[in-house]
Every structure is written in C-alpha cells, then in structure tokens.
Amino acid sequence: MPPTRRSAPVKSGWPVITGLLLLGFLPVLGGVVRLNELSAGAAVGQPFALSVASVAHIVSMSVFCLVGAFQFSPALRMRHGWHQNAGRVLIPVGFVAAIASVPLGVFFTGTPDERAAAIVRVVFAAAMIVFLVRAVVAIQRRAFATHGAEMTRAYAIAVSGGTQALVAIVWTIVGGELDPASETGVVAVGFVINSLVAEVIVRRRARRG
Numbered sequence: 001m002p003p004t005r006r007s008a009p010v011k012s013g014w015p016v017i018t019g020l021l022l023l024g025f026l027p028v029l030g031g032v033v034r035l036n037e038l039s040a041g042a043a044v045g046q047p048f049a050l051s052v053a054s055v056a057h058i059v060s061m062s063v064f065c066l067v068g069a070f071q072f073s074p075a076l077r078m079r080h081g082w083h084q085n086a087g088r089v090l091i092p093v094g095f096v097a098a099i100a101s102v103p104l105g106v107f108f109t110g111t112p113d114e115r116a117a118a119i120v121r122v123v124f125a126a127a128m129i130v131f132l133v134r135a136v137v138a139i140q141r142r143a144f145a146t147h148g149a150e151m152t153r154a155y156a157i158a159v160s161g162g163t164q165a166l167v168a169i170v171w172t173i174v175g176g177e178l179d180p181a182s183e184t185g186v187v188a189v190g191f192v193i194n195s196l197v198a199e200v201i202v203r204r205r206a207r208r209g
C-alpha cells in the first residue's frame, strides 16, 4: 500500500502573538496611565467631546492591539468561528480607534512644539482608516489574501507605539535626551519601520501563495 501523505501541522503562531503582545504592552500601559489622569480630572477645561474621543481612542486602540494579535495565529484561523467572530468585533473597534485619534490630533491641546508629532500620528491614523476600509471591501468580495494584507498593514500602524518606545530608547542612548523635534522623528521612524515590516510580510505571503 502506498504511504499516505500527512499534511503539515497547523502552526499555533505563539512566538508571533507573544512578540505582538509585548510590542503592544508599553503603549497600552501609557493609555492606562492617561485614563487614570483623566478620571482624576486632568481634562478639566478641555471640551467634553475631546475627553470622550480620548477615552474611546485609548480603550479601542488597546483592545485592537491586544486582541488583534491573536488574529495572526494560523491555528485559530483554522478553528471555525474564532477568527470571523473576533474580526467582526475588531474591525469596528479599529475604526473607532483610528477615527477618534483624528480630533485629538486636529484640536491638539498639548504644547505647540508637540504639534508636529500629533500631525504625524493623524497622517498614519488616516492611512489606518484607508487600510481598514480596503480590508472590509476585500472580505465582502471574498478576496481573503487582500483582506489579510490590508489588516496586516492596519495592525502594523496600530502597534507602532511599541516600536516608537524602542526607537526612543536607542535614540536616547545614541543621541541623548529627546527634545520635541527628535520626538517627532521617533514617532515617524516607528510608524515607518512597522509599515515596512508589514510590507515585507505581505509580499512574502504573496510569493508563497
């Protein structure tokens, strides 16, 4: 009898999930600190709508980064229902996270020299919204590979806060304390690194078919 061919076991993806959770950890921690400040009255004098946007942005971006990490597990994608059900929650959450950051950046209440970093964030929030829209259109057309590519790009932007923290550490070691101009550089470099990594992953997946 000819030997039967065994299919390769589906990967759990735990190393990737763990890396993504670690990357999301620092910005989420920063978000928790800010939520604490807001509940202690840090936003007094600021328009109420901005405080609402701030809370919506922090909570939804944190959920998107943490729960979204599990969407990259091949094993969970094979398990019927998990990926689809989580996705139905995560896509609206991602939209709220990105859209809420626009008023925060446009009506920025920080110091004028921090405005440039806020503008960079708004530009990448706009890109995240575009990628999410394209991911939704792709899934409606059952174009699964395109959907995966667009979600990878959106997620890479969302977890850029972790990369920015790492870049800030390196920048501080090499160039000393950060000023607002170098902080803007750190924010931009973090977004660019993550977007490039996402592009490499997307292209590698496309080559493998």
Ligand code: HEM
Pocket: 024, 027, 028, 029, 030, 031, 032, 034, 054, 057, 058, 061, 062, 065, 101, 102, 104, 105, 108, 117, 118, 121, 122, 124, 125, 126, 128, 157, 158, 159, 160, 161
């Ligand atoms: C887990 C991820 C993230 C967390 C926890 C987080 C948290 C925060 C916090 C605490 C603020 C300050 C809000 C305030 O002043 O009340 C903020 C501001 C802002 N965030 Fe995020 N954020 C995350 C990711 C992102 C991403 C990926 C983008 C853009 C693509 C973004 C765009 C913005 C913008 C435009 C502002 C307002 C301008 C500024 O403070 O520089 N955030 N975020």
